[in-house]
Amino acid sequence: MKIRLERDVLAEAVAWVARSLPTRPSVPVLAGMLVRADAGGVVMSSFDYETSAQISVNAQVADEGEALISGRLLADISRSLPNKPVDITADDSRMELVCGSARFTLQTLPVAEYPALPTMPESAGRVASVDFAEAVSQVVVAAGRDELLPVFTGVRMELDGETLSLLATDRYRMALKEISWQPDSPQATGAALVPAKVLAETAKSMTAGEAVNVSLAAGGSGDGLIGFSGTGPGGMRETTTRLLDGEFPKVRHLMNIQPALSVRADTAELIAAAKRVALVAERNTSLRMMIGEDSVVLEAATGDQAQASEAISATVENHAGGEPAISAAGFNPGYLLDALTVLDAPFAHFSFTAPGKPCLITGLAEIDGEQLMDYRHVIMLMRLPG
Template sequence: MKILCEKKELVNAITIVSKAVPTRTTMTILECILIDAAAQKITLIANDTELGIQTSIQGTIEEKGMIAIDAGVFSGIVRKLPDETVSITASGERVTIVCGKAKFEIGGRDGREFTRLPELEKNNGINITEFTLRDIINKTIFSISDNDSNKLMTGELMELKQNVLKLVSLDGHRISIRKVELAGSYSDRRLVIPGKTLGEIAKILGGDMEKQVSVFFTDKHVLFEFDETVVVSRLIEGEYFRIDQMLSSDYETRITINRRELLDCIDRATLLIKEGDKKPIILSASEENLEIRISTAIGSMDENIEISMEGREIMIGFNPRFMIDALRAIDDEEIDIYFMNPKAPCFIRNAEESYNYVILPVNFTTV
């Protein structure tokens, strides 16, 4: 095999596929990136058997073939090369990389040993813009669980109903929900996608408001296709939680508040929290005022924000980080927050319910 390509293209492709290289594995071949130049395109592939990514780059194939190269070594070399044309030649399991005056000779692996991405039928797909997909992932993924004891919580529910796509994540303390309307109408579907997969896709996507991502589903896999990149992931098996049973339209108190003011206030309050400290912020809503208080070993803070309020007064405590995450995920200038009582979750949602953030309260003691 011999190929020629520009360093910039190669670095970008390595960055994309490296997201599917496992950090620990007993199968050393999976620690490699496969360069496949056996057909008409130069394609780079990485696969940890749960998540696989392939992307194609522009270049010249002088001699067809394929080779697998250790991802860490390959990435390290290419990133340090001058910004010129890179030549990669494979003879047997020896790889020669030449760029400018630099020349590396390293070991490779037979490309036929590499585990290829599963071939999926591209049926029952949907189309969504890069911007929209990246946006709804970023605005929900922060509330997946990092605890593997409940596998379903480490993923996100993707639910499709006619022309509405919904993403849902939860970690036992909060729920994040985003809905978007699609251009077409589709068959109803529910699947749970690993959070790692969605997180990596959000990093790869360019966020173009015109470019489309095609998403295809099978019983065990999901496939995302955009530009010259294909991402294939296993789904998480099992029945996702019945979120609708956890949501309520009832409330005893509703406040309308400037989102940025509330976010900045809570953000300031966290200056008094040491890492690992679980001190809550206490919200007290009354008439046209919301008081935000916190007291820790470092000190205390008390601040007031003007609000519009409907219903009765309430005092309730929350994990400040959970509130900050939700507020940062909302673009509206003013938001509505709904409360039932100090022991029940609050709901931050808009009238259309295109977003709905549910946060459980925490117990606190008043002095």
Template sequence: MESQAVSFRVAKDDLANAVAWVARSLPSKVTQPVLRAMVITADDNGLEFAGFDYEVSTRVKVSAEVMEPGRIAVAGKLIAEITSTLANKPVDLRVEGTKLLIHCGSSRFELPLIPLDDYPQLPELPELTGTIDPQLFIESITQVAAAAGKDDTLPMLTGVHVVVDGDRVEMAATDRFRLALRTFEWTPVTPDVKANLLIPAKTLQENARTLDPHQTDPVEIAVGQGDQVGREGLFGVHTENRETTTRMLDADFPNIHPLLPKTHTSMASVPIAPLQEAIRRVSLVTERNAQIRMQFSPDQLILSAGGTDSGHAEETIPCSFIGRDELIIAFNPGYLKDGLAVVHTENVVFGFTEPSRSAILLPEPDDFKEATPEPDSDGSFPTPETDFTYLLMPVRLPG
């Protein structure tokens, strides 16, 4: 490997934040050792840190004092671990032979350079498609990704389905046991833009987790859908000094809209915080993935779990319930808690049809809070207008 005399000085926090962010996306297990690398480019504009594993690419730029420009690569996760432990002093990095020397205060490290001969070409960010408020982007991804599948043998369920129609965006995810749907408005580059995307949920979650919700600049979204050579099927996110690209999933997302009930035989409004606490206590006696039973009546909700062998727990909390006199339904407590965690209102509204059919969880709308909804002529209650729906399959009760 031909060495080059790369040398630069950078603020410790800038360096630590940049390498930590890139290292998060680097694979732990690789078929090609070169994919463990973090590529560092030093030039007149400062430093760029990048990583790529053929699926996800990350780039971040920071200012630095560059004495000798050049492009090198080192083990990404290792340099991230090292920089996180350094003292809060300027960090000097320079290449000597086939090693990168790191000096910070009284600390000194030597890292072997990784040859760049076999490193894949980093994909370019596609053209800008639209922009979105950072807080809205983070909230929408967090809400929807909660329902995405983890089973890689069903790739169509490990993604978030994103449908763009002008200024309206719909995000959805399902693992067959629950479903999350969020709609919101964004600012497209062209008003007639349309897109149908399936993006890996874990990559979107990583994007949301590392964004600053208080940043003033909007998040830029860039989509390449096969109309540009070398940019086919790429979903790109650019914000301030960071950008990522993700290869989209080549799978068909199921048609979820027929699963969403339009009307309900009964509905309930329950305060979320007391419900979460009650579920946490009652589910202590459940075995793994066992159900938690919910018995709704006009003024109260009785939560219960367990049986004769594992013990029994029961707790009553107040609720508003309309429709039939009583309803008993059971859910997986983990899936129920996931749904409640992403409903961002004080109360959650449940919509029921039958105890054996899916129920929905919604943020409580203002009109539901102010007055009891009136049933239609057939005695059913229409689904309130909402930008978020979490649908949950019940667990079959014995008998």
């Protein structure tokens, strides 16, 4: 194999593929990146039996061929090269990179032992790349991190005609985002439980092109495969990942809370105040929201050592009438900040039912406007002492 690429094209392509490499590969060849050159250009790929990544880039190909090389090392080298064309040659045992006066010689891995990449599933439709990236970022904050409970580490993608829904929960909070997309079939329906980490990295890395193509293979959860493809600075990008096994909990009904009390306030003011007050919050204790007639006060403390409070003007409405159903709410500080940070609306609307019960957070374009129901975030309130 003998090829020439521009330095930036090489660095971008290798970095994108390398992000999917396993940190602790079960066999040494899975740490490798497959570089294949033919008349159409150069294709770089990685695969760990769960997630695959592949990128096609333009290059001058003098001799066709393929080589398997340590992916992370190649990424480090590519990033450090001077801004000049890069010549790469490889045979059965060595790969050589020459860029200006810089020269690297690397030992290759056995290509014959590398597993075949899965075939991209059948296309299901397309979604605007920027909308997709924003939607995924809003939902993955609510996904779990505990690998011992894998069903909670995923994002449930639901296809229903021209609506694409993303839903995630870690049992203590839930996030739902609904966006429009272009299905290949107007009657398209289906669902897939996608690893949240893979989905987040994929959506963020495909915003250069106008759209992301979603492909879904039929099969039960755990046996199915989902694929995403789109264009980036380096060329065409494709990734596939196996769906998570297990049944996602039925939590959609929690998104339809009928409030006994609602609070509306400026999102930026809430975020700034919550960050300041949370500085003194003791581990595993709540950030309290004290609800008044026309304001809320955020409070936190570390025993007698430190206390903090800050008042924010708010619109408070008692929907049930009579004595307010709730006068104080306890939030996990991190959960509250996560929800407000990804809300993407100038004002926030809190729907409360009772102390210790779920709280629904939605966005508002105007303080007295209608709720923006395309994104809904539910937080399970912490019980307050007394």
